[in-house]
Amino acid sequence: YEVNSIPSSSIPRSASQFADVFTRSAIYQHMMEDLHGPVHPSLIEDKAKHIDPIPEFHQNFWDSTIRVVQRQITLTTRDTAFLVGRSVMVILMGLLYSSVFYQFDETNAQLVMGIIFNAVLFVSLGQQAQIPMFMAAREVFYKQRRANFFRTSSFVLSNSVSQIPLGFAESLVFGSIVYWMCGYVSTIEAFLLFELMLFMTNLAMAAWFFFLSCASPDLNVANPMSMVSILFFVLFAGFVITKEQIPDYLIWIYWINPMAWSVRALAVNQYTDDSFDICVYNDVDYCASYNMTMGEYSLSTFEVPTEKFWLWYGMVFMAAAYVFFMFLSYISLEYHRFESPENVTLDNENKGNASDDYGLMRTPRSSQGGGETLVPVAPDSEKHFIPVTIAFKDLWYSVPDPANPKETIDLLKGISGYALPGTITALMGSSGAGKTTLMDVIAGRKTGGK
Incomplete structure (x- = not known):
């Protein structure tokens, strides 16, 4: 105008x-x-x-990290909807897997490897659902990091530490149900190694999806990137496509795939047990037929090495992958932040038509022809009202005590004030301070109390 x-x-x-x-x-x-x-x-x-004497951060590294870890754990425990939903899903999926493949036949290597692969896939895919939560936490981190609330390393460590109890609980519950009901090796050593490998896989994959959340501009990029990464993890895990069937120019994906190392380690943990290091098993002489023990033959069907040390190599790789992904997350959050608006559109200043994007405030739109709108300037007219000054002194208001009707509760205690005509007077106070009560008493709207 x-x-x-x-x-x-x-x-x-x-x-x-x-x-x-x-x-x-x-x-x-x-x-x-x-x-x-x-x-x-x-x-x-x-x-x-x-x-210059003012430090960048007012707390040292360890004090700051402890505070951020405590905050992150508090936020995690308060998210009861996520915890309950995740717990129900873990228990139901564990019962589903174990009931369908209850007490499987150990000689069926395809079935045994399939359950191992699906167990690894479940604990891996479960972390992908946390990407929206990671993205929301990243926006808060950007604001607090700009104000030097804490170091980036403290934030990364707090997220990693907060995932440990969840990952341990998920691996323990899901792994225990699947391991014992499906009928894996009945030794405590093999069971503990199975649980440890699932737990480390859980942490490594959580670190991977946390890194994707840190390195992606928004959720529209992070979700597709996570699905593409899952596709590569599944294809090159050594189960859908065995190692020898992978082309030489893509074999490097197999060796850097965390799921492949986890599946390989769990398979070695199962079939290198002493109960399978025999020639005759279920009336089948594997040494005479294949020149291998029963365990070695079962592993060879999926081209898995038979040496025990591959189990320890797998654990070392998962620990290294976890640390590496967390380091990449730190680099992304510290040196490559997405703090500026992604989509900014500036309207042409000479544009005649009004924008169609209206918020809560609505004003008259300009004509569709794009012509100028002329607003006549007229002198202020006389206001036909009588100016009134509102004043109150030592104002009290009490109501009966619900617990003791003979006693009263004072809601207003000796309040004094005034409001001049032609001015705006603001009542400032926190919620429950009595602002509305004061206005109701002044206006005479209170029917109870005195």
Whole structure:
């Protein structure tokens, strides 16, 4: 809207015209001279005396990290909907797997490897669901990191530590149900190694999806990237496509795939047990037929090495992958942040039609023809009302005590104040301070109490 005035080309109207006039002014020239000129020695002295001694962070690394870990654990425990939903899903999926494949036949290597693969896949895919939560926490981190609340490393460590109890509980419950009901090797050593491998896989995959959340601009990029990574994890895990069937130019994906190391380690943990290191098993002489023991033959069907040390190699790899993914997350959060708006659209300042994007505040739209809207300027008219001053002194208001009807509770205690005509008086106070009660008492809307 514009006020009708005498047409003149020298009068700036648009933002760019005002900017041009300002850049030609003496004020702009003096400001730029001060900006590009040498720094005054007194300012340098003040900086060295007052600013430089102030540390970037007011807490040391360990105190800050402990506080952030406590906060993250509190946030995790408060999310009861996530915890309950995740617990129910883990128990139901564990019962589903174990009931369908209850007490399987150990000689069926395809079935045994399939359950191992699905167990690893379940604990891995479960972490992908946390990407939206990671993205929301990242936005809060950006604001708090700009204010130097804590170090980036403290935030990364807090997220990793907060995942340990969840990962341990999921691996323990799901792994115990699947391991004993499906009929894996009945030794405590093999069971503990099975649980440990699932737990480390859980942490490594959680670290991977946390890194994707840190390195992606938004959720629309993070989710597709996570699905693509899952596709590669599944294809090159050594079960859908065995090692020898993978082309040589893609074999490197197999060796850097955390799921492949986990499946291989769990298979070795199962079939290198002493109960399978025999020639005759279920009336089948494997040494005579295949020149291998029963365990070695079962592993060879999926081209899995038979040495026991591959189990320990798998654990070392998962620990290294966990640390590496957390380090990448730190690099992304510290040096590659997505703090600026992703999609910014600037309307043409000469655009005649009004924007269709209206918020809660609504104003008249300009005509569709794009012409100027003239607003006549008229002198203020006389206001036909009588100015009134509101004043109150030592105002009290009490109501009966519900617990003891003979006693009263004072809601207002000796309140005094005034409001002048032609002014706006604000009542400031926290929720429950009595602002609404005061207004109701002044207006005479209270029917109870005294």
